[in-house]
Amino acid sequence: MQTVLLAAGEGTRMRPLTARRPKPMLPVADRPLAAHAAESAVSAGASRLVLVVGYESEPVREYFGDEFAGVPVEYAEQTDQRGTADAVRAASSQLDDGPFAVLNGDALYDERSLSTLYDAAPAVGSYRVENPENYGVLYTESRGGDTFATGVIEKPADPPSDLINTGAYVFPAEAQAWLDVGESERGELELTDVLTRACEESDVRAVPFDRWLDVGRPWELLEANEWKLGELERELLGDIHADADIRGSVVVEEGAEIDAGVVIEGPALIRSGATVGPNAYIRGATMLGDGAKVGHAVEVKNSLLMAGATVGHLSYVGDSVLGRDVNFGAGTNVANLRHDDEPVRVRVKGESTSTGRRKFGVVCGDGVKTGIDTNLNAGVVLSGGASTTPGESVLRDR
Numbered sequence: 001m002q003t004v005l006l007a008a009g010e011g012t013r014m015r016p017l018t019a020r021r022p023k024p025m026l027p028v029a030d031r032p033l034a035a036h037a038a039e040s041a042v043s044a045g046a047s048r049l050v051l052v053v054g055y056e057s058e059p060v061r062e063y064f065g066d067e068f069a070g071v072p073v074e075y076a077e078q079t080d081q082r083g084t085a086d087a088v089r090a091a092s093s094q095l096d097d098g099p100f101a102v103l104n105g106d107a108l109y110d111e112r113s114l115s116t117l118y119d120a121a122p123a124v125g126s127y128r129v130e131n132p133e134n135y136g137v138l139y140t141e142s143r144g145g146d147t148f149a150t151g152v153i154e155k156p157a158d159p160p161s162d163l164i165n166t167g168a169y170v171f172p173a174e175a176q177a178w179l180d181v182g183e184s185e186r187g188e189l190e191l192t193d194v195l196t197r198a199c200e201e202s203d204v205r206a207v208p209f210d211r212w213l214d215v216g217r218p219w220e221l222l223e224a225n226e227w228k229l230g231e232l233e234r235e236l237l238g239d240i241h242a243d244a245d246i247r248g249s250v251v252v253e254e255g256a257e258i259d260a261g262v263v264i265e266g267p268a269l270i271r272s273g274a275t276v277g278p279n280a281y282i283r284g285a286t287m288l289g290d291g292a293k294v295g296h297a298v299e300v301k302n303s304l305l306m307a308g309a310t311v312g313h314l315s316y317v318g319d320s321v322l323g324r325d326v327n328f329g330a331g332t333n334v335a336n337l338r339h340d341d342e343p344v345r346v347r348v349k350g351e352s353t354s355t356g357r358r359k360f361g362v363v364c365g366d367g368v369k370t371g372i373d374t375n376l377n378a379g380v381v382l383s384g385g386a387s388t389t390p391g392e393s394v395l396r397d398r
Contacts, residue, residue, distance in 0.1 A: 007105035008054030016365030024105040029228035034105035083188030125168035135164035320361030
């Protein structure tokens with residue numbers, strides 16, 4: 001099955017983490033986000049991949065090259081990000097006359113469900129959620145024990161069901177002629193219009209997904225890492241001190257160093273070049289990127305530290321995302337819990353947005369530096385290159 005993988009978007013809801021990299025290349029466990037989607041596609045039966053690229057496309061091209069997981073890779077350029085139908089149209093000249101799949105490069109799919117989708121062509125992936133009004137909701141009908149999509153409505157105030165569109169499709173060959181759609185109310189060219197046409201022209205199965213995650217905002221990047229780190233199998237290849245205590249499903253890559261007195265409770269991934277300790281505590285679903293440093297008496301819980309991030313001394317980091325080359329001064333502490341026990345809120349594109357998480361810490365763009373004894377409040381976002389002064393309590397974004 002020829003598969004179009006959408007990886008052109010800027011990812012503005014993920015700022016500041018996407019200020020200098022495309023969202024599909026954000027790290028999820030041991031590989032970029034888009035690589036998980038591509039790997040699932042290949043396992044499901046993708047015969048070749050056409051990656052639609054645009055914003056900061058060079059890292060995508062460098063990572064995937066001309067072949068991925070044994071299947072050929074081609075690229076299509078979406079110069080202006082005008083919507084998903086426009087993205088697929090950019091790739092249409094590289095498709096043959098057969099049916100084709102379309103997946104989002106910034107989503108995670110369980111491979112079994114995706115295989116079912118590929119086998120059920122034409123089809124759309126569906127998923128049940130508690131808040132369908134925030135998504136595209138499918139109209140469906142049951143016939144002969146199968147569920148078919150009959151249409152879709154975007155973010156309805158009164159959803160017809162709790163079954164949403166995952167943005168994973170297998171379209172019939174003739175759908176290549178349906179990509180010239182009009183602008184939606186959002187001013188975009190939407191692939192959901194193509195889905196609507198497909199539902200009118202043929203029987204489109206609504207394939208239920210057991211597990212799916214749209215990774216659009218920083219806390220969803222944490223959730224993605226929780227998912228993929230939870231699949232790790234214990235492997236200790238790095239330099240681990242005899243007095244370190246490694247518990248559970250922990251991967252320490254070759255070239256990583258774990259010093260004396262360190263306790264690591266999995267799932268956790270310590271990537272090559274990272275150093276931990278002495279006397280540090282790593283727990284929860286935590287990933288330390290290439291060259292990251294966690295020093296003396298530091299606790300890191302359920303967090304993502306990207307390449308080169310440093311938390312050197314006497315600090316606490318919980319439920320947080322630290323970009324590349326962040327440097328926390330000694331005694332920097334992150335709050336990750338509201339006193340009223342309500343979900344932590346984060347400003348996304350200027351709007352205060354609930355994370356849905358009782359515990360969430362901070363988001364730091366690349367190159368953030370904190371002075372010693374800095375306190376960072378739950379939900380604070382620090383833009384790339386921001387800094388704090390010694391002893392400062394940061395209650396608002398900067």
